[in-house]
Amino acid sequence: MEKYARSGAALVTKIAVISHRQSEATREALLRVLELCRELSIEAVIPQLEVEKYSLEEAGSFGTVVPLLEEVQVDFCVALGGDGTILRAFRRFPEMQTPVLGVNFGRVGFLSAIGPEDIPEGLRSIFQGGYETLDLSLIEMENAGDRALALNDVVVHKPDGGSVVRLAYSTGGVEFDAISCDGMVLSTPAGSTAYNLSNGGPVLSLSLDALALTAIAPHTLQFRAMVMGPTEKLVIGNETIGSAAAIYVDGRNRGLLASGSSLKLSMASQKAHLVKPPGADFYLTLRDRFIQPPR
Numbered sequence: 001m002e003k004y005a006r007s008g009a010a011l012v013t014k015i016a017v018i019s020h021r022q023s024e025a026t027r028e029a030l031l032r033v034l035e036l037c038r039e040l041s042i043e044a045v046i047p048q049l050e051v052e053k054y055s056l057e058e059a060g061s062f063g064t065v066v067p068l069l070e071e072v073q074v075d076f077c078v079a080l081g082g083d084g085t086i087l088r089a090f091r092r093f094p095e096m097q098t099p100v101l102g103v104n105f106g107r108v109g110f111l112s113a114i115g116p117e118d119i120p121e122g123l124r125s126i127f128q129g130g131y132e133t134l135d136l137s138l139i140e141m142e143n144a145g146d147r148a149l150a151l152n153d154v155v156v157h158k159p160d161g162g163s164v165v166r167l168a169y170s171t172g173g174v175e176f177d178a179i180s181c182d183g184m185v186l187s188t189p190a191g192s193t194a195y196n197l198s199n200g201g202p203v204l205s206l207s208l209d210a211l212a213l214t215a216i217a218p219h220t221l222q223f224r225a226m227v228m229g230p231t232e233k234l235v236i237g238n239e240t241i242g243s244a245a246a247i248y249v250d251g252r253n254r255g256l257l258a259s260g261s262s263l264k265l266s267m268a269s270q271k272a273h274l275v276k277p278p279g280a281d282f283y284l285t286l287r288d289r290f291i292q293p294p295r
Contacts, residue, residue: 012127016045016074016098018089020081020105023053029080029103029116030054034062036120040127045072074098076275078123082106083194087250090151090272099133101126101275110193110289113276122277131275137188137209137230138268141249143257148249151272152191154265155248156236156257157183157216164219165245168237171228178239179223182216186234186265190274191250193290201225206282211267230267237262 017033019026030050037044044063051059059065066072069092076099079089086102103119104112113131114122139150148154158165168178187196189204192212197203201214202225209230215223228234236257238245244256247263257263 010075011129012040012042012075014043014045014074015127016047016069016072016077016092017050018047018069018077018079018081018085018092019050019053020085022105025105026080027054029105029119032119033078033080033123034059036123036127038062040124042127045069045074070094076101076273078103080105082109083111084251086111086274087151091250095270096138096149096151096272097270099273099275101131108193108289110285111190111274113274113280126275126277130278132278132280133273134206134276134280135271136190136206136274137211138270138272139186139188139211140266140268141247141254142264143247143255144261146255148254149268150191150249151188152194152250153185153187153196154263155183155185155195155216156238156263157246157248159244159246159256162243164217165238165240165243167215167245168239169213170235170237171226171232177222178237179215179218179220181218181220181223183245184236185212185214185216186236187212187214193286202227203286209267211265232266234265235262236265 019030034044046059046063046065048067077089078101079085080103089100090096102112104115139154141148141154164180166178166180167184169176185195189206189208192204196212196214199214201212204210211228213226238257238259244258247254247257
């Protein structure tokens, strides 16, 4: 059973909206969202970047135009795009604490709630309280004083153009052998269908409080993917002589892990919140997106 925090009784009064970088694919949908907001007397918050992208001279008549979303409080953010746009929407708000509703304009759209064909009627139902929020686990990363949160994954990878790295890993105070590999991936359930899946890692149900560790092209017969519990901490050490490893948080470069240094990873105490229609089913979505995708 999905771990939903039900909030269907709450009518939506204020939203933010961001869209895919390919503006030609989402302009009409954005205008329909804004028109629905005006019809239902919902305040729409529109970033200045979106106004410039679409040349929306009339944006002020639909809602409030702001330079940044970081200090805006809304019921949730509507993200028009794929999973990358949804990730970007979460990152626009402090500690990823603003719920996000995804409208799929991407290739997979695993985290999306509805498709373009569901605007306006499916979106109308959600705006009128027909939704649930799903709590998503986050990874907390610490590296030499730098702290970051990841919704999908944290990757330690060999440097561009470099040879393999040698990475050691430990959890619960138990040290495992260092392995030569192209890198390691620690993923959340939401990220388990991304890079983790491509590396042969396990798919984790969104209802789990768990993290999955996989290796990228390990040069060993002994490594196997590991699934870690919510209170377990992981340490990845770079034992590569004379070479740093690159760190990526949700696909974004987060600096280097120096030779001889360690990266600390754990499940964050807070959750991100994904807006979904009532009764959304993880396994049905998994089947439709990955096993029997629409033709």
